[in-house]
Amino acid sequence: MMKITMAKAAVTVSANGGFGFVAGGFDLSNLAKDLGEAAELVKSQGLPFQDGILPIGVGFQNWGSDLKLALAAITAHPVAAVWFFAPNQLCELLDWTKEIRAATNGRTKVWIQIGTVAEAVEVAKTSKPDVIVVQGADSGGHGLAQRASILTLLPEIADTFSKDGIAIPLIAAGGIVDGRGAAAALSLGASGVALGTRFLASEEAIIAKGYQDEVLRVTDGGVSTVATTVYDTVRAIYGWPQAYIGRGVSNRSYLDAVHGMSESENQELYKEAMKQGDAGWGPEGRMTTYAGTGIGLIHSVQPAGEIVRSVQRETVQVLQKTAAKFAK
Amino acid sequence: MMKITMAKAAVTVSANGGFGFVAGGFDLSNLAKDLGEAAELVKSQGLPFQDGILPIGVGFQNWGSDLKLALAAITAHPVAAVWFFAPNQLCELLDWTKEIRAATNGRTKVWIQIGTVAEAVEVAKTSKPDVIVVQGADSGGHGLAQRASILTLLPEIADTFSKDGIAIPLIAAGGIVDGRGAAAALSLGASGVALGTRFLASEEAIIAKGYQDEVLRVTDGGVSTVATTVYDTVRAIYGWPQAYIGRGVSNRSYLDAVHGMSESENQELYKEAMKQGDAGWGPEGRMTTYAGTGIGLIHSVQPAGEIVRSVQRETVQVLQKTAAKFAK
Numbered sequence: 001m002m003k004i005t006m007a008k009a010a011v012t013v014s015a016n017g018g019f020g021f022v023a024g025g026f027d028l029s030n031l032a033k034d035l036g037e038a039a040e041l042v043k044s045q046g047l048p049f050q051d052g053i054l055p056i057g058v059g060f061q062n063w064g065s066d067l068k069l070a071l072a073a074i075t076a077h078p079v080a081a082v083w084f085f086a087p088n089q090l091c092e093l094l095d096w097t098k099e100i101r102a103a104t105n106g107r108t109k110v111w112i113q114i115g116t117v118a119e120a121v122e123v124a125k126t127s128k129p130d131v132i133v134v135q136g137a138d139s140g141g142h143g144l145a146q147r148a149s150i151l152t153l154l155p156e157i158a159d160t161f162s163k164d165g166i167a168i169p170l171i172a173a174g175g176i177v178d179g180r181g182a183a184a185a186l187s188l189g190a191s192g193v194a195l196g197t198r199f200l201a202s203e204e205a206i207i208a209k210g211y212q213d214e215v216l217r218v219t220d221g222g223v224s225t226v227a228t229t230v231y232d233t234v235r236a237i238y239g240w241p242q243a244y245i246g247r248g249v250s251n252r253s254y255l256d257a258v259h260g261m262s263e264s265e266n267q268e269l270y271k272e273a274m275k276q277g278d279a280g281w282g283p284e285g286r287m288t289t290y291a292g293t294g295i296g297l298i299h300s301v302q303p304a305g306e307i308v309r310s311v312q313r314e315t316v317q318v319l320q321k322t323a324a325k326f327a328k
Numbered sequence: 329m330m331k332i333t334m335a336k337a338a339v340t341v342s343a344n345g346g347f348g349f350v351a352g353g354f355d356l357s358n359l360a361k362d363l364g365e366a367a368e369l370v371k372s373q374g375l376p377f378q379d380g381i382l383p384i385g386v387g388f389q390n391w392g393s394d395l396k397l398a399l400a401a402i403t404a405h406p407v408a409a410v411w412f413f414a415p416n417q418l419c420e421l422l423d424w425t426k427e428i429r430a431a432t433n434g435r436t437k438v439w440i441q442i443g444t445v446a447e448a449v450e451v452a453k454t455s456k457p458d459v460i461v462v463q464g465a466d467s468g469g470h471g472l473a474q475r476a477s478i479l480t481l482l483p484e485i486a487d488t489f490s491k492d493g494i495a496i497p498l499i500a501a502g503g504i505v506d507g508r509g510a511a512a513a514l515s516l517g518a519s520g521v522a523l524g525t526r527f528l529a530s531e532e533a534i535i536a537k538g539y540q541d542e543v544l545r546v547t548d549g550g551v552s553t554v555a556t557t558v559y560d561t562v563r564a565i566y567g568w569p570q571a572y573i574g575r576g577v578s579n580r581s582y583l584d585a586v587h588g589m590s591e592s593e594n595q596e597l598y599k600e601a602m603k604q605g606d607a608g609w610g611p612e613g614r615m616t617t618y619a620g621t622g623i624g625l626i627h628s629v630q631p632a633g634e635i636v637r638s639v640q641r642e643t644v645q646v647l648q649k650t651a652a653k654f655a656k
Contacts, residue, residue: 117548117624137465137550138477148550148621149466149477151503151512156549156624175479184479184512186650220445221484222465222476293476296445296484316654322514323651326644 007038009204010056016305021057026064035077057081078104083111097127115144120157124166138175140197140292142246158189177294179314197292202304210278214289221293226250230257231288234270249289329389335366337532338384344633349385354392363405385409406432411439425455443472448485452494466503468525468620470574486517505622507642525620530632538606542617549621554578558585559616562598577617
């Protein structure tokens with residue numbers, strides 16, 4: 001959602017056996033242009049472009065984004081899927097779902113990301129998406145303050161759906177960076193997995209070197225990252241729905257906030273840090289490194305296509321090796 | 329650790345293909361008696377009792393417990409394993425490890441539970457336990473306030489150990505209640521899994537009906553449980569090392585604390601609630617229901633032996649079914 005994985009990353013992921021999403025975020029004023037760029041890439045690479053539908057998706061941060069702009073972009077460049085996240089109220093997604101489906105005659109599939117069993121049931125019964133993304137507590141960036149990891153959240157949603165006769169596929173997100181995490185998620189009952197933090201260290205990511213270097217440097221993700229609202233307030237972003245916080249690497253902004261620095265002083269220091277470029281990141285820096293707890297599993301920048309292929313390959317290897325331990 | 333799984337539960341788990349631990353907790357004054365009871369059960373059930381070693385373990389909450397009492401109990405009734413957790417400083421476990429190993433001529437294996445990569449490396453290089461239990465953020469009861477779930481924590485420890493040439497088996501704990509969670513943990517690289525919350529709903533648990541009923545009632549574990557120090561302070565327990573909090577079902581004590589009730593008033597109301605017996609539990613109750621985020625996956629009280637067998641059976645089924653999806 002942070003405009004780090006854009007046209008090139010999304011198309012590369014889809015070209016390599018995954019399904020890539022362009023970050024729409026909340027400011028959609030450039031979305032039509034970004035999708036136009038993706039369309040050019042899809043054509044120039046000779047990728048499937050059936051019925052004029054781009055083989056990628058768009059992610060929306062719904063609380064701050066404008067449905068009219070979304071519709072204009074998607075009408076001009078129909079995409080195979082949209083991903084909704086963090087509306088002010090879940091019921092707002094009814095309109096988004098209905099209007100986007102109408103705009104492409106139902107050819108755009110609707111994915112909705114949720115963080116609790118109650119949210120999963122609510123969207124399944126109201127917006128009726130094609131896919132539900134189950135976001136667990138290990139995820140980077142924004143998510144619910146109160147939540148479980150996918151370890152318990154995903155099976156509980158699967159059981160509840162099964163009991164209620166709901167047959168919407170579940171995609172696991174939050175803490176998956178390699179084939180081990182993906183194999184775990186599939187064992188928990190997921191139909192697929194979504195990787196976010198891992199692509200911060202992809203060659204196609206549009207990301208400051210200071211940020212990407214932090215992703216490679218940081219280890220022990222459970223203690224080195226914090227889930228907090230501080231990284232919103234230092235940037236004077238106040239629009240997130242109450243229930244959300246954001247996970248990022250603990251840095252000077254966070255520590256100063258914890259030790260009582262005023263919001264306005266922290267914001268001023270953040271603005272100063274922005275002028276330092278890549279040097280504004282780091283343990284004593286103030287620029288935000290949103291990332292999940294899996295950050296310590298990432299050691300190199302790779303092409304996005306290679307990330308997809310290696311995760312898929314490793315997932316199968318891990319499952320076969322683990323199952324083989326119990327072969328008769 | 330809460331004296332809920334005692335001799336009968338531990339022996340039953342070991343008799344059914346698992347490995348059971350008696351809760352030593354921090355007050356060890358009854359431990360010798362509890363182990364004597366376990367020894368009687370082991371003998372009466374004709375279980376293996378090789379070299380006079382009980383086929384069970386004992387769990388210690390180290391910050392509050394007395395090594396001399398532990399040694400006396402284990403000398404009288406040698407056990408196959410001890411499980412250490414939450415010392416004031418990890419280096420205190422050096423003495424515990426050395427003296428307990430000496431007391432049984434190394435026949436007692438040492439398990440140490442940790443919650444971060446740094447802790448895992450430290451204990452591996454100092455106390456050198458036989459087993460490391462990796463506790464993730466979904467676990468019930470006490471754990472580190474700052475931590476990841478086993479989804480990222482376990483693989484990061486496995487990779488770090490592999491790089492450093494450390495070959496200590498890892499057991500995953502926190503959020504595992506059934507074969508799906510166990511299959512996930514094994515896929516992440518665990519050599520085995522530990523279940524805590526699941527055994528609160530076992531027939532052998534020594535637990536108030538009010539508590540056990542809550543375990544069956546509560547759903548959506550990520551939102552219905554909270555990780556907090558409130559459940560220590562309402563019981564006037566102040567000894568936990570700073571880094572720890574405890575996860576339990578959100579109740580009146582917690583909500584009152586959040587809304588500013590004084591500690592002393594909350595403690596008085598807790599004492600009143602204790603007089604209500606089982607009625608002291610529940611959403612408007614004040615008695616603590618320590619439990620992990622997997623609480624919503626538990627729907628019935630079962631014999632501990634059946635829990636062990638069904639989790640083992642389901643683990644293999646899940647792994648084989650999931651791996652089979654990728655069969656050539």
